[in-house]
Amino acid sequence: MAHHLADPPTPSPEAGGGVRSVKSAERTIAVLEYLSSATRACSLREVSTALGLPRASGYALLTTLVNTGWVETDGAGRYRIGIRALRAGASYVERDDVVQRSQGVMTELNDELGETVHLARLDGAEVVYLATNISRHSLAVVSRPGRRLPSWATGLGKAILAGRPWSEVDELLPEILEPRTVHTITDRTALRAELEAIRRRGHAVDEQESTIGLRCFAVPLDFGTLPNEALSCSVPVVRLDPDREDVIVTALLRARERIIR
Structure with a gap:
């Protein structure tokens, strides 16, 4: 029946x-x-x-x-x-479309530059690291997948926020922007000006704002919509000069085009 x-x-x-x-x-x-x-x-x-x-x-x-x-x-x-939480997190990353699209390019970028390359996604007011290719140098700072950092204190986060209207960014961020270092931008007016500058030049720079002694260059990954992910290269400042910075930014922009096309 x-x-x-x-x-x-x-x-x-x-x-x-x-x-x-x-x-x-x-x-x-x-x-x-x-x-x-x-x-x-x-x-x-x-x-x-x-x-x-x-x-x-x-x-x-x-x-x-x-x-x-x-x-x-x-x-x-x-x-x-x-x-079990680790297994669930690993499964999320392994099946993520953006991670899959980015990993081959990240490996080649890491081989080309010899520096640490990160992929991260905006989650609320923080960025979550999804994938990392570690520097071949002994002096390196690494953020492992799953690590969370405030978006306003990272090159990755600022690259993503710069692609969004300020009204949305202002609503997204907490009332008080807590610093991670003495260089972190914690004033909203200054942060808005910084995001406008990033939008104009096409890449973000974290000038020891997250970690003392580390400079990070980042580009947004915009797949035809507002960016939600970004790609970065982190380098100790002792290994940087203006020519090297130009090489890194050019390589990041080239990598971004390969990922989003």
Whole structure:
């Protein structure tokens, strides 16, 4: 006998697309995001306090995540992101269309320049590193895939932001632009002027704004829409002179055309 499938419930007018959010799922995501951004293992109290969770609920959620491999514990009551999260992140990168289009070009650019090459994507007010080809030199600064940095403090982020209307950028950024170094642009007027200059010349420069001693050159990857990704080359300032900078920028612009065409 055929079974009649009940009609799906009528979406409620709450939460975005009209579907009621699931609190347990929201809490799970919040815990994973908190632990993934933490610089060290965290205690139950730290997680519960930061996320406003009842202690019992926080413990039950963390225990479930440990049992499923998404979170690991050091045996002393502290928690860190687990290997399942790494597998999920690796799967995302491996299947990403922009990464696939860029990797061959990044390898050739790395071979040509001998310097570290990065690919990153804008996510909120931050950039997330998607792929990296490491410099062949012993003196190198590397941002591994998955690392997040404030967009206003990086060449990659500024290259992406420069391709967007200032009104959108202003709304996207936090009220206070926290510095990473003494060179980070934290004044909105100065940042707007910097983005306009980037738009005119076609590439961004991070002048030790993210890491002291490191200069980064970046170009946006605009696939016919507002840019959401950028390609960069990071070089210790001790290895740079004006001629070398011209070579790097020219190579980046050439690489960008090969990726977006």
